Amino acid sequence: MSGLAMAQNKIPDFTEVIALDREQADATADELLRWGLDRWGDRLVVASSFGAEDVVLVDLVASIDRNARIFTLDTGRLHQETYDVMERLRRRYDIKFEVVTPRTELLQPMLQEKGPNSFYESVDARKECCNIRKMEPLRRVLATADAWVTGIRRGQSVTRTDAPRVTIDVPNGGIYKLNPLANWSEDDVWNHIRDNDVPYNSLHDCGFPSIGCTPCTRAIKPGEDVRAGRWWWEDPTSRECGLHARASTDSANL
Ligand code: SF4
Numbered sequence: 001m002s003g004l005a006m007a008q009n010k011i012p013d014f015t016e017v018i019a020l021d022r023e024q025a026d027a028t029a030d031e032l033l034r035w036g037l038d039r040w041g042d043r044l045v046v047a048s049s050f051g052a053e054d055v056v057l058v059d060l061v062a063s064i065d066r067n068a069r070i071f072t073l074d075t076g077r078l079h080q081e082t083y084d085v086m087e088r089l090r091r092r093y094d095i096k097f098e099v100v101t102p103r104t105e106l107l108q109p110m111l112q113e114k115g116p117n118s119f120y121e122s123v124d125a126r127k128e129c130c131n132i133r134k135m136e137p138l139r140r141v142l143a144t145a146d147a148w149v150t151g152i153r154r155g156q157s158v159t160r161t162d163a164p165r166v167t168i169d170v171p172n173g174g175i176y177k178l179n180p181l182a183n184w185s186e187d188d189v190w191n192h193i194r195d196n197d198v199p200y201n202s203l204h205d206c207g208f209p210s211i212g213c214t215p216c217t218r219a220i221k222p223g224e225d226v227r228a229g230r231w232w233w234e235d236p237t238s239r240e241c242g243l244h245a246r247a248s249t250d251s252a253n254l
Contacts, residue, residue, distance in 0.1 A: 011174030021166040029180035030060055032165060036147060036178050037065055043146040044178075046070040048097070050085050050201055051211050052189050053151030053181050059198045060180070061149075062093035071098035071141050075133035076107075077213035081203045088199035100137040107132055119216060123234055126216075133213075139172065147176035153184050156210075156227070 024032055036044050046061050048054040048070050061068045072086065090097065110118065110132055119126040142148055152163050169177040181189070193200050203211050207219030210227050220229040 011170065012168050012176060014168065017166060017168050017176070021164045024166050027165075029056075029184070030064070032178060032180040033057075033060055033149065034064055036149060036176075037061075037068060040145075040147045040176075042069055043144075044069065044149065045098070045141060045145045045147075046149040047151070048072050049211065050082050050089070051151065052186075052193060052200055052204055052209075053153060053156075053184075055085065055089065055198050055200050056181065056189055056192050057149065057151050058089050058093065058095075059192070059196055062095050066093060066095050069098060069145075070095065071100055073134050073137050074099050074101050075213050076102060077133065077215060079201075079203060079211065079214050079217075081201050082211060085199050085201045092199055098141065100141050102133045102137055106136060117215065120233065126231060126234070142169075142172050142175060145175055147178060148172075149178045149180065151181050152179045153181050153186070153189070155185055 024035065027035065046057055046068060048058055049072060058070060061070060086097065089095070110128065114121075114125065119129040148169070152160055154161050154163050163179050163182045165179050165182045167177050167179070169175055192198065201208075201211055207221075208217060208229060209220060210230055211217055212230055216231055218229045218232055
């Protein structure tokens with residue numbers, strides 16, 4: 001996080017945010033990113049977990065400013081294919097990712113007391129693991145920002161159908177949240193990847209539309225919801241990790 005000061009966030013005015021969302025409604029993803037980078041500079045962070053939408057974001061952002069802040073949450077349980085695409089992107093665009101890792105003082109006690117696979121035992125145990133490996137690191141990086149960018153699309157799942165392009169993320173500190181790809185289709189994403197020869201995660205070629213941690217992600221069958229491969233052993237209503245908890249103006253999710 002390059003020593004940036006922690007944000008002194010004042011929750012933005014909802015009326016202003018709704019107006020900004022309308023103002024940016026017709027902006028392309030590239031235009032919205034340029035606007036965000038002009039407005040917030042290094043107080044804007046771009047999230048990437050290296051799924052298809054995220055590699056598009058990396059391509060767009062790096063083409064605007066290769067020094068823009070792009071962060072990733074390295075949970076310690078990612079697929080090797082995810083590390084591989086991270087490295088290919090790093091070399092291709094000559095960029096550095098901000099790699100945010102879990103705190104040892106939180107992770108070590110959980111591993112010692114509950115073992116390496118506690119997430120399979122209950123929803124609470126899974127949420128504890130997600131909190132330590134994802135949520136706490138996310139809060140740490142967002143505390144250095146006034147705005148963040150995600151690769152959420154409205155067509156990704158039923159929980160994302162009303163995702164705006166500009167919103168407030170109240171649960172994550174009341175900062176702005178931009179979803180430049182909200183109005184993109186899956187075809188738009190893949191056409192961009194192919195047209196621009198963007199490196200992508202090879203797991204997408206093996207039936208993984210949504211890629212998270214290795215033990216908690218699996219391939220899906222044709223016709224299943226794209227997030228059906230995440231935490232597949234749980235009731236579908238509990239399957240968000242909290243990274244994109246519902247904010248007061250949207251239902252944006254990762
Ligand atoms: S997705 Fe699984 S391994 Fe990754 S943080 Fe959540 S529970 Fe832990």
